[in-house]
Amino acid sequence: MEHDSGRRADLYEQLARIGKVVVHPKRIELLDLLCQAERSVEALAETTGLKLTTASAHLQVMRQARLVETRREGTRVFYRAAGEEVCRFVGALNDLARARLAEVDQILRSLGTDAAGTERVSRDELLARVQAGEVVVLDVRPAEEYSAGHIPGARSLPLEHLEARLDELDPDLEVVAYCRGPLCLLAPEAAALLRGRGRRARCLEDGLPEWRQAGLPVEEGVGTDGGSSGRNEARSSLRDRRTPRSSPAVGGRS
Amino acid sequence: MEHDSGRRADLYEQLARIGKVVVHPKRIELLDLLCQAERSVEALAETTGLKLTTASAHLQVMRQARLVETRREGTRVFYRAAGEEVCRFVGALNDLARARLAEVDQILRSLGTDAAGTERVSRDELLARVQAGEVVVLDVRPAEEYSAGHIPGARSLPLEHLEARLDELDPDLEVVAYCRGPLCLLAPEAAALLRGRGRRARCLEDGLPEWRQAGLPVEEGVGTDGGSSGRNEARSSLRDRRTPRSSPAVGGRS
DNA sequence: CTACTATTCTATAGATCTATGGAACATGAT
DNA sequence: ATCATGTTCCATAGATCTATAGAATAGTAG
Numbered sequence: 059m060e061h062d063s064g065r066r067a068d069l070y071e072q073l074a075r076i077g078k079v080v081v082h083p084k085r086i087e088l089l090d091l092l093c094q095a096e097r098s099v100e101a102l103a104e105t106t107g108l109k110l111t112t113a114s115a116h117l118q119v120m121r122q123a124r125l126v127e128t129r130r131e132g133t134r135v136f137y138r139a140a141g142e143e144v145c146r147f148v149g150a151l152n153d154l155a156r157a158r159l160a161e162v163d164q165i166l167r168s169l170g171t172d173a174a175g176t177e178r179v180s181r182d183e184l185l186a187r188v189q190a191g192e193v194v195v196l197d198v199r200p201a202e203e204y205s206a207g208h209i210p211g212a213r214s215l216p217l218e219h220l221e222a223r224l225d226e227l228d229p230d231l232e233v234v235a236y237c238r239g240p241l242c243l244l245a246p247e248a249a250a251l252l253r254g255r256g257r258r259a260r261c262l263e264d265g266l267p268e269w270r271q272a273g274l275p276v277e278e279g280v281g282t283d284g285g286s287s288g289r290n291e292a293r294s295s296l297r298d299r300r301t302p303r304s305s306p307a308v309g310g311r312s
Numbered sequence: 313m314e315h316d317s318g319r320r321a322d323l324y325e326q327l328a329r330i331g332k333v334v335v336h337p338k339r340i341e342l343l344d345l346l347c348q349a350e351r352s353v354e355a356l357a358e359t360t361g362l363k364l365t366t367a368s369a370h371l372q373v374m375r376q377a378r379l380v381e382t383r384r385e386g387t388r389v390f391y392r393a394a395g396e397e398v399c400r401f402v403g404a405l406n407d408l409a410r411a412r413l414a415e416v417d418q419i420l421r422s423l424g425t426d427a428a429g430t431e432r433v434s435r436d437e438l439l440a441r442v443q444a445g446e447v448v449v450l451d452v453r454p455a456e457e458y459s460a461g462h463i464p465g466a467r468s469l470p471l472e473h474l475e476a477r478l479d480e481l482d483p484d485l486e487v488v489a490y491c492r493g494p495l496c497l498l499a500p501e502a503a504a505l506l507r508g509r510g511r512r513a514r515c516l517e518d519g520l521p522e523w524r525q526a527g528l529p530v531e532e533g534v535g536t537d538g539g540s541s542g543r544n545e546a547r548s549s550l551r552d553r554r555t556p557r558s559s560p561a562v563g564g565r566s
Numbered sequence: 567c568t569a570c571t572a573t574t575c576t577a578t579a580g581a582t583c584t585a586t587g588g589a590a591c592a593t594g595a596t
Numbered sequence: 597a598t599c600a601t602g603t604t605c606c607a608t609a610g611a612t613c614t615a616t617a618g619a620a621t622a623g624t625a626g
Contacts, residue, residue, distance in 0.1 A: 065419055065422065066497065067337065068415075068419050069416065069419055069420075069495060070337035070338070070340050070341045070344075071337045072409055072413050072415050072416050072419070073334070073337065073340045073405055073406070073409050074334065074335060074336060074337040074340060075409075075413065076334075076405060076408055076409055076412075076413075077331060077333075077334030077335040077336070077340065077405070078335050078613095079331075080327070080328065080330075080331030080334070080335075081328055081331040081332050081334075081335040081613095082328060082331070082613090082614085083321065083324035083325045083327070083328040084324070086324050086327045086328060086331065087324045090324075098572080098573095099572075099573060099574090100572070100573085108615090109615070109616065109617095110572085110573080111573090111574080111575095111615080111616060111617075111618095112614080112615055112616065114572095114573060114574060114575090115574090115575095115614080115615080115616090116614095117574095118574080118575095123412075124412040124413055125408075125412065130622090130623085132571095132572090132623065132624070133570090133571055133572045133573080133622075133623050133624065134571090134572060134573085134623095135572075135573060135574090140412060141411060141412065143404075143407055143408045143411040143412065144408065144412070146404055146407070146408070147404045147405065147407075147408045149404075150397075150400055150401045150403075150404035150405075151327055151330060151331070151401065151404075152327070153397055153400070153401075154330055154379075154397045154398065154400070154401045155326055155327050155329075155330055157395060157397040158330075158377075158378040158379065158394060158395065158397065158398070159326050159329070159330075159378055161322075161326050162323065162326050165319055165322050165323055165326070166323075168319065241323060243320065332583095335583095336583090336584085352602080352603095353602075353603060353604090354602070354603085362585090363585070363586065363587095364602085364603080365585080365586060365587075365588095365603090365604080365605090366584080366585055366586065368603060368604060368605090369584080369585080369586090369604090369605095370584095371604095372604080372605095384592090384593085386593065386594065386601095386602090387592075387593050387594065387600090387601055387602050387603080388593095388601090388602060388603085389602075389603060389604090
């Protein structure tokens, strides 16, 4: 049974090509960002704190593994994740880390405003309460991620502006904030800040990638909300759009 | 918003700890094997063609990432995958490779008796046909993987013994062979061999890990089959055991 | 064409990883 | 205790990876 051992080794080498991307923390960070929205090299370098040439080098590695694709716009190059399998893979990596590495939970906990301390709202609960008009859904990620895709009816209010724009939120409604995923800290920080101001605020259990992968509807664009009280907008679109949740089961390598 | 950048970097470093495991082809191969069944260091070194000390070194890396655990039995140490999240992660890696790397399909195709050439049977179809008593389910993985877990009612007939023990199979029944997963070549080779002998034979779409992750029942032990015609045994146990398929949806990082 | 911008390519010093032989360790048998 | 066996630890040469400066490239605007 050794006639194809070379080929078989080739196969594992191909898998390792992908593994190579996630062996470097910064590349994981980049991939995480790209699962939220496309970005230029410059923007990526800036938000990850890398020198431009270094960021570019990392992106080349990711491109050779075919995990990202590019689009040119004038003189700028925009990178994006190459397909939902990539996001699913990153998701599996996150899950695995949370399940197996106690350190991850410790880090989250050590941040005070962490995932463990903040009560989480499930997708189902969110849907129910939104339909009952009881909550405002808040997307606290940077604006460009919001416009690349968000929960229908959610308001965009990036964490960095939350404090300044607090008065845009109806004090009588509970806020459910969400961000990039279970390991992302934006929503927990937002919720902590809001509760510090006497508001009722919780976090969604998942981030947008999980929402999308669950087959729930995703809306694109900057949204129609100009910055008013945002009470009605916050629950309009989700009302009847619940999809049959085609849920591509986890092991489903078709 | 820079007060926790250090912590955030720590988080990605933790993820990279896991990534480190899948950056080396041999480690992926080891992990793949360990998702099927536990094995001693010696056995792992032998089936992967590594020197003993090298295999041990790789296993240490995997252990430090908490992806594998050990059990001592006398003087031997048995390694196993540390939880189903690990197998799910490996599955996501495989999926991603198949989806994004054309090379993977090419390699599979170049093997002649490949995945692409062999018609695949879905899980649902298998269940239906087994219940109708139309097929024999054949586990062509090595015997120790069979006894670590197999599809209920499946016969164990490792590929390496298939030719010699061909007469154990009822020529009138179609055979559905399965192995480790979509990238594994055991079942396709078995099906090709069988068809070369005039039998009707196909492959299951997935391997045992996918079956297990779908929440379908898995049977352990060496099986009661002594080596007779295996016509009835081949469909007894699956008859009424279909579980409600708790299907932990893909994005479900609870 | 020239100037300018965003990005990629090239070269390289320094850091990290890999395979492996041999020593050390743990367990079980004598 | 002594030995045998299976595994892990240690040291190290050679291979690979990383960050980064500087040069080259591609697109845009005059």
